[in-house]
Amino acid sequence: MIKQSIIENVLEAALSTGGDFSEVFIEDKYVNTMELQSGKIEKSISGRDFGIGIRIFSGLQSIYTYTTDFSEEGLLLAAKRAALAIKGGGHGTIHTLQKEVCTPIHQIAQLPRTVEHARKAAVMKTANDIARKYDERIRQVALRYIDEEQHVLIANSEGKFVEDTRVYSRLAIQATASDGHEMQTGFYGPGAHAGFEFIENLDLDHYAGEAARIAVTMLGADECPSGKFPVIIDNEFGGVIFHEACGHGLEATAVAKNNSVFANRIGEKVAPDIVTYIDDGTLPNEWGSLTVDDEGEKTRKNVLIENGILKGYLVDKFNARRMNTEATGSSRRESYRFNPTSRMTNTFITPGESKPEDIIASTEHGIYAKYMGGGQVNPATGDYNFAVAEAYLVKDGKIDRPVRGATLIGNGAKTLQLVDRVGNNLAHGAGMCGSLSGSLPVNVGQPMIRVSEITVGGTKGE
Known part of the structure; x- marks a missing residue:
């Protein structure tokens, strides 16, 4: 994401006024959301967010700032400005950054960012049809799909240097039932730290059916x-x-x-x-x-x-x-x-x-x-x-x-x-x-x- 030498300089600048610990958190995140109403995709938004957080400790004093300027000049300026709020008694030590190798504990088969929107929409429409067919009193079904791919790099003055990728996928289903006099809703929102394979393998009969069943059941409840x-x-x-x-x-x-x-x-x-x-x-x-x-x-x-x-x-x-x-x-x-x-x-x-x-x-x-x-x-x-x-x-x-x-x-x-x-x-x-x-x-x-x-x-x- 950013050269290690630049990160080291930022950590050093953050300790320039006497802090005893500094940290850099770098994030590059892709997010996609889609919403279905009345059987149609009403909204589809994709975006990317990139930024850097800088944190400094001095004893039990903590300072935090962030920036979207990832030039070396911009990062050093942000670090020095944050450091001005620190009144430490000395200058913290910067240890050599040692990159850690983390064995992923999550198996990701399909990065959602590589999957075309039509496949995502198809799952949503199937869930919509299942919920609507559950009972004639189901009057509305709303679905929200979200996937997120977050890349982070974390480094600190104690020598920590580690990168990680997090992938999240979720489908939220809400069904509304009405008998002409009142309305009740049912909701189910399965999610996982997984790729699009999680969404495609969902038991939609269960999840969409449960959302609809809850709404209908509560409609007739005492x-x-x-x-x-x-x-x-x-x-x-x-x-x-x-x-x-x-x-x-x-x-x-x-x-x-x-x-x-x-x-x-x-x-x-x-x-x-x-x-x-x-x-x-x-x-x-x-x-x-x-x-x-x-x-x-x-x-x-x-x-x-x-x-x-x-x-x-x-x-x-x-x-x-x-x-x-x-x-x-x-x-x-x-x-x-x-x-x-x-x-x-x-x-x-x-x-x-x-x-x-x-x-x-x-x-x-x-x-x-x-x-x-x-x-x-x-x-x-x-x-x-x-x-x-x-x-x-x-x-x-x-x-x-x-x-x-x-x-x-x-x-x-x-x-x-x-x-x-x-x-x-x-x-x-x-x-x-x-x-x-x-x-x-x-x-x-x-x-x-x-x-x-x-x-x-x-x-x-x-």
Whole structure:
């Protein structure tokens, strides 16, 4: 991308006023998006973005800047301007850059950039037809296709010099059903760290069919009762609750400043023995995976909670200084425009021993959340509020009628302690996570779990 000698000069310039660490993040990214509405491709946009981020540390002071001027003169100017904000006590040392060879953990068969738009559009139209044919009450189907090819080069004053290529592909499907009086929607958005082969091999009958089925099912659903109930949360995207309400509280972004209910609690019992919670960026071709993080560290399997005991946090390089610990390969950013910080990759509850049918059969009365929707959480307290996209009553150990308007309200740390059954059917769901360093692809996952009690907000009293 840029000559190594120029990168070395930029790192040197960044330390000219007393910084003790400098870093360069170079990004060259191709993005393609297509949108289908009313059976037609309404939008198709392709673009390329190139830029360089420069970061400087001096003790617990951090400065970040970025530029799209990749001339040596422009880069040196940006580095020197950033350095002016540093008031260090000396001049940091520049170690010889040693290029690292990273073995790719993701097999990419077809770079999306090499695939003609007609093939991408054909997949979208097939998914559209499947969803529309599911039921005559399906009135609208919207699809969004996205692929991204990101090339990065990361170098720092400690001698780090590593390059990586990330390829992402995703198809988001939304179906809308109407009976003439009201409308309901269903959504499914599979994604992977993979090439166009992932899109072409998708089981569209399943994904498009599920989006349509959710919309039609909720169209005829009763109003959800409100109260405190045992709640069964199904696998895959059901893991979004613990991603939001617990996962963010285990990121050093919050922990290092004591803005988390999990701060300073390593070794404490925070969940039942049946709960083990992991963030693993090394899973081949998963949506949230990376070969190296955005500081150039190899990603790894980080055990956060093991058999109920808090074991660790997700730590980036700067917050490692605050916490007097080591980085965990968990630093991420949306692009060169963002200062990196600790973020999740593929975060999930590991499988337990219970069969899903046994979890349901052992529940006399409660709520079954098959698919979760969106929500919000206070990272400092863990208090959350999540909508359920598809919910059912559970009566006498059986799934009963569908209900709509269900909202799960609680506190992540407390909910974690109330998990009393963990299934054996782990699955992951693709999503986008927004935080200080931008919006990033992440997987959330879990087997089916049961929480002994959650406050359920509904549209009628129980």
